[in-house]
Amino acid sequence: MNSIQDLIEFARIDTTSAKGKGEEGAKFIRDYMQEHGIEARIIRHRSKNPYVYGEINVGATKTLLIYNHYDVQPAEPLDKWNSDPFDPVIKDGKLVGRGVGDDKGSLMARLQALIEMGKPPMNIKFIYEGEEEIGSPNIDLFLAEHRELLASDYVLWEGAGRGSSGAPTIVLGVKGLLYVEISVRTQKDLHSMYAPVAKNPAWELVYLLSSLKSGGRVNLPGFYDKVKWLTEEERRYLKGNKRSMEDALGQELPDDFQRRLVEEPTCNIAGLYSGYTGEGSKTVIPSYAMAKLDFRLVPDQDPDEILKILQDHLKGVDIKVWGKVRPYRTSINSKIAKSLMDSAKKVYGVDPEVIPNSYGTGPMESFARILQNNQIADGVGVEHPGSNIHSFNENIYVDDYMKAKEWMKSFVRHLAQP
Ligand SMILES: [Zn+2]
Structure with missing residues (x-):
């Protein structure tokens, strides 16, 4: 297994859900899992693009469900790209191509980490969606119809990478x-x-x-x-870089911008x-x-x-x-949050940035309510603040990709500890 090369193969497939593409990507990832000894299958649903479900059952008492999506945003405007969005290239330590940051890179890094582990210390379930980039219109219904299949103790969300402070980011909820x-x-x-x-x-x-x-x-x-205003502990792990956020927004910001973006x-x-x-x-x-x-x-x-x-x-x-x-937030004192924090610190050598809920919105609460799971968190991703997701010249650092694999292994080991 050449891990970056395999990601490149995956990213070569155009899975732009807004254009009705994706089927080929679903088959690729199902075949990839099967080739590496993971039980996997395509689940057709009323959604245009099918779901891909996979499972590693090691007979453990606890199960981690991993959620990612294989579809991507349209690559247009094509003339703004320095290379073909669907022919990824490595340049200056970065892999450039549509979907490498959002979300094929995180999907692959996690999957490959688990394949490399051989027998992970807990049961793993994978659910890959093909219409996240068009707003997940069928996810609630899909979850409700597959409640048993997706039953789990923890859910790992699609993949937060490094934040503006440079530290790995963990997100525990959404607005x-x-x-x-x-x-x-x-x-x-x-x-x-x-x-x-x-x-x-x-x-x-x-x-x-x-x-x-x-x-x-x-x-x-x-x-x-x-x-629910943030607790002392939740505030302690907020970081955020004011300068880079000001650059991104094109205006001056108050010093407590990070707290306010999260809690207001x-x-x-x-x-x-x-x-x-x-x-x-x-x-x-x-x-x-x-x-x-x-x-x-x-x-x-x-x-x-x-x-x-x-x-x-x-x-x-x-x-x-x-x-x-509906908004959603997992406790910073939960097992999944602690495992993400401890493993991030071990792999990156710095305290992670923990965001109790993202500034934006996503269907996390659907997972919590329908699957009756209150430990859902995001981390173990490959992106960085300059990844240009949804934009042109989308990219990740090859180094971040390798780090995310290490983070995944360490995270699962922490999470499996009693
Ligand atoms: Zn996206």
């Missing part, structure tokens, strides 16, 4: 989401001379929006009631529309005003409860719901 569209209407557009007496939906919307927040705080009554729920205006926005002037009272809002929710906020609070606050206003995801 949730409530996405709504609110709109105000009247019967028709009017000449603006009627403004002294006529309703203006644009103003109404602006008043409503400004009632939602003051300063950095969300004004909805009860909005913060269920927020948000109310964000994502879109705003009303009236005449063309060239020149038009004196009109618009009949329609609309805003799109996303609320990033933190443990233990519930999108249904927040929606109820919002409806009560915006009485009579039209609210359309576009998305709801």
Whole structure:
């Protein structure tokens, strides 16, 4: 087994789920597992791309479920790449190609580590998805229909690598989401001379929006009631590099940016529309005003409860719901968190950066709720802050790939200890 060469073979297969590709990648990884003595099969489901399931049963009492995805984002714009995205090359210690960071590299590094171990000290199950990059539209149903098959004590998420501080990163959860569209209407557009007496939906919307927040705080009554603020210990492992984050965002940040990104729920205006926005002037009272809002929710906020609070606050206003995801967080004192932290320190020689929940959203809570598992964590990944995932010239350091394999072996050994 030449580990990097095998990853290159895998990354040569175009598995862009947005274009309906993936089948060939699923077969590749199933065959790869079988060739290395791992029981594996393709599971067809209503999803376009099949799932790949694998298992190493050593008769242990504990089981680790490993989740990865084999699909990738579209490689376009192709002219921005310095090499063919589907013909990966190694240059200056980096492997460049679509999917090497997200998520084929992590998938392969973990798989190869376990193959090299021969007989791992605990049972391993693998579940590989083929439509993560289009939002995992079928994952809840798939999990519900395969609850027994996927039963496990721990779940290892898709693969956090090195963070902005250079240290390996461990992520213990995700934020949730409530996405709504609110709109105000009247019967028709009017000449603006009627403004002294006529309703203006644009103003109404602006008043409503400004009632939602003051300063950095969300004004909805009860909005913060269920927020689990970070504990002393959770704060201790936050790192983050302010300079590199400022560079990434193109603006200055407060010193406690990392804590706030992790623990604060948000109310964000994502879109705003009303009236005449063309060239020149038009004196009109618009009949329609609309805003799109996303609320990033933190443990233990519930999108249904927040929606109820919002409806009560915006009485009579039209609210359309576009998305709801629940937040999730595994305890920093759990066995899986401790095993990831201890093994990371052993392999990398530095304290890892532990992020109690990511700034963004993902379907982790589905795994927790449907599989009834409260030890789900992310780590043992291959990416670095400059990996350009979802962008052009996606890359990983070959060295990080090798380190991730060592991390995987050490992690499983720690996790299997009683
Ligand atoms: Zn991705």
